[in-house]
Amino acid sequence: MDMARLAAEHGLERVGGRPSLPQYVKQLLNRSDFTYTLAKYRMQSENERNRLGMAWVLLRPSFSALIYGTVFGVIMQGATARPPDFAPFVVIGVFILEFFNTSMNGGAKSIISNASLVQSLPFPRIVLPIAKVFQNLLDFIPTLLFMALIVIIFGARPDWDWFLFIPLVFLFWVFNQGVAFIFARATVHFRDLSQVTPFISRMIFYTSGVFFDLKVMVDKIDPSLQPFADWQPINNVLSIARGILMKDGVVPYDYFWHLAIWAFGIFIIGFVFFWQAEERFGRDE
Amino acid sequence: MSDENSYDTGSLPEVTRNSPPVVVCDNVHVRYKTLATGKKLKLGSKDVMTRKRELREVHALKGISFVAHKNESIGIIGSNGSGKSTLMRSITGLTPTSEGAIYATSRPNLLGVGAALIPDLSGARNIILGSLALGLTRDEIDAKFDDIVEFTGLEDFIDLPMRTYSSGMSQRLKFAIATSVQHEILIVDEALNVGDKKFRDRSEGRIRAIRENAGTVFLVSHSMRTIKDTCNRALWIEKGELIADGPALEVIRKYQAFTKAEKAKETEEEPG
Numbered sequence A: 001m002d003m004a005r006l007a008a009e010h011g012l013e014r015v016g017g018r019p020s021l022p023q024y025v026k027q028l029l030n031r032s033d034f035t036y037t038l039a040k041y042r043m044q045s046e047n048e049r050n051r052l053g054m055a056w057v058l059l060r061p062s063f064s065a066l067i068y069g070t071v072f073g074v075i076m077q078g079a080t081a082r083p084p085d086f087a088p089f090v091v092i093g094v095f096i097l098e099f100f101n102t103s104m105n106g107g108a109k110s111i112i113s114n115a116s117l118v119q120s121l122p123f124p125r126i127v128l129p130i131a132k133v134f135q136n137l138l139d140f141i142p143t144l145l146f147m148a149l150i151v152i153i154f155g156a157r158p159d160w161d162w163f164l165f166i167p168l169v170f171l172f173w174v175f176n177q178g179v180a181f182i183f184a185r186a187t188v189h190f191r192d193l194s195q196v197t198p199f200i201s202r203m204i205f206y207t208s209g210v211f212f213d214l215k216v217m218v219d220k221i222d223p224s225l226q227p228f229a230d231w232q233p234i235n236n237v238l239s240i241a242r243g244i245l246m247k248d249g250v251v252p253y254d255y256f257w258h259l260a261i262w263a264f265g266i267f268i269i270g271f272v273f274f275w276q277a278e279e280r281f282g283r284d285e
Numbered sequence B: 001m002s003d004e005n006s007y008d009t010g011s012l013p014e015v016t017r018n019s020p021p022v023v024v025c026d027n028v029h030v031r032y033k034t035l036a037t038g039k040k041l042k043l044g045s046k047d048v049m050t051r052k053r054e055l056r057e058v059h060a061l062k063g064i065s066f067v068a069h070k071n072e073s074i075g076i077i078g079s080n081g082s083g084k085s086t087l088m089r090s091i092t093g094l095t096p097t098s099e100g101a102i103y104a105t106s107r108p109n110l111l112g113v114g115a116a117l118i119p120d121l122s123g124a125r126n127i128i129l130g131s132l133a134l135g136l137t138r139d140e141i142d143a144k145f146d147d148i149v150e151f152t153g154l155e156d157f158i159d160l161p162m163r164t165y166s167s168g169m170s171q172r173l174k175f176a177i178a179t180s181v182q183h184e185i186l187i188v189d190e191a192l193n194v195g196d197k198k199f200r201d202r203s204e205g206r207i208r209a210i211r212e213n214a215g216t217v218f219l220v221s222h223s224m225r226t227i228k229d230t231c232n233r234a235l236w237i238e239k240g241e242l243i244a245d246g247p248a249l250e251v252i253r254k255y256q257a258f259t260k261a262e263k264a265k266e267t268e269e270e271p272g
Helices: A003-009 A021-030 A032-049 A055-075 A086-110 A112-120 A127-153 A160-189 A193-207 A214-221 A223-231 A233-245 A254-275 B012-018 B084-091 B123-133 B138-152 B167-178 B197-212 B224-230 B248-269
Strands: B021-036 B054-069 B073-077 B099-104 B185-189 B216-220 B233-238 B241-247
Touching: A003 B021, A003 B054, A003 B099, A021 A032, A021 A254, A032 A127, A032 B123, A055 A086, A055 A127, A086 A112, A086 A127, A086 A160, A086 A193, A086 A233, A112 A127, A127 A160, A127 A233, A160 A193, A160 A233, A160 A254, A214 A223, A214 A233, A223 A233, A223 A254, A233 A254, B021 B084, B054 B084, B054 B099, B054 B216, B054 B241, B073 B084, B073 B197, B073 B224, B073 B248, B084 B099, B084 B185, B084 B216, B123 B138, B123 B167, B138 B167, B167 B197, B185 B197, B197 B216, B197 B224, B216 B224, B224 B248, B233 B248, B241 B248
Parallel strands: B073 B216, B073 B233, B185 B216
Antiparallel strands: B021 B054, B021 B099, B233 B241
8 A cells, every 4th residue: 555645545645844925824824813912921920030020020121231331331431432412312222122132032042942943833833932022022012111111211312213113123023033033943953052142142232233332333334334334233223213203313214224124034044944844943963 | 450440532433434534654764873882981081082983873763654644643652762752853844854754734733832931031921932933923812821821820820920830830831831732733741640640630631622522632651541531533553664554452451462562572581
């Protein structure tokens, strides 16, 4: 008896194959409720474990802003060219970068730290990095409100421009999601990468203009490098956010489409890159 | 070995003849490559520097072929390390086959929902999360929620965090969630031995219900009583090879004769 023929006759499919991209997207959409609930419940349980609960979402970036503000604003006062309104400048930089960092690191761990879940239930694996980044987004929103409060204390006044935060956060989210997809798959192949991601995020932290103005800095080094600053996606996000929130800020509208190209480009590349390894996640190789 | 209260699990030929195949295993081989470190290294041992690690190949499955049909409930028996779990993992697609192929109508599910649950959340919330993980929709969960709670018998504790549950309680919760879904192909790997007698009976009833609702169940167990009560067919795997395949009672008889003989051999070999 030819078993392959028997299987074909009854419409059986080979186990361990990968769905086509459109099928995969459809499977994912069917699981949107699961994705959302997973993100929400995980956020709740993570915050409930600490005594101060949700407050840590705000306290963590506040502490880092305090540290970097002290180091670069007070101790090394002469060493770096301090942009005006340094306190809100650093707060915006640190708070916003937190969303990127948690997404990259969380994405990197999203498959490897859910190995048993991946091994026991069939669902599109991409649910895991999506849920993780969505969880980070849910954490990011109160951070944004807190950030707004801080800049108001330092003299900024809300205006209509502040609504530009809606497209900004959306594009930033899409961008972070794409990065998370790439890291989620990469760490499955090279597990050691999860040890390296903290250094990558630190590198990004120090080169993206969190506590200095990247454009001014690049100008000092070599003015011909200006396009690099104009197309650095994190710098795009930070510059727009500062333009919106800070007292004498000017919104660099150009950066919106720079960021949009980055966000959708990375998202699509990341999605396909992740999907290509779908059947390999969870296998013990 | 008495059959007094064994269920009428149906005779194999009838089911096999009348139902379409749902899982086809065609000459499945699985080989692992693992680093064998030989002896366990002791602190300060000189062997640390000398490379004693070698790549060893483990031939876990050596050409398994069978066809599973709709409505069958198949018990998988065999000694520890015989390859039962490896076979189940290859059927789900998690362990790639080195040779041969496995075909199935839908992706077989392992009965396991535990990994999706969050210990800090209440049992009730975990029922929602676990059911979503299994692919139920919100409406289906709303409809089934009370049944699941009732099945666990944990009505009084359902609003407490799952981490406060005893291991038996959380096993019951997991089983109740996992079996609330009608699986097309379900794999149960040693999960029925949890809880007290009452819960075990109810669990076996659930497995039977899944099969009766046109599902196919694979059940890995060392409890011959469980296999006898729930399965109509059994596969006996020993050292990666399929030794016997047939009606559950027959295969179990063969297997028990084998283990008895092995035991007798062992006691013979032992001096004194």
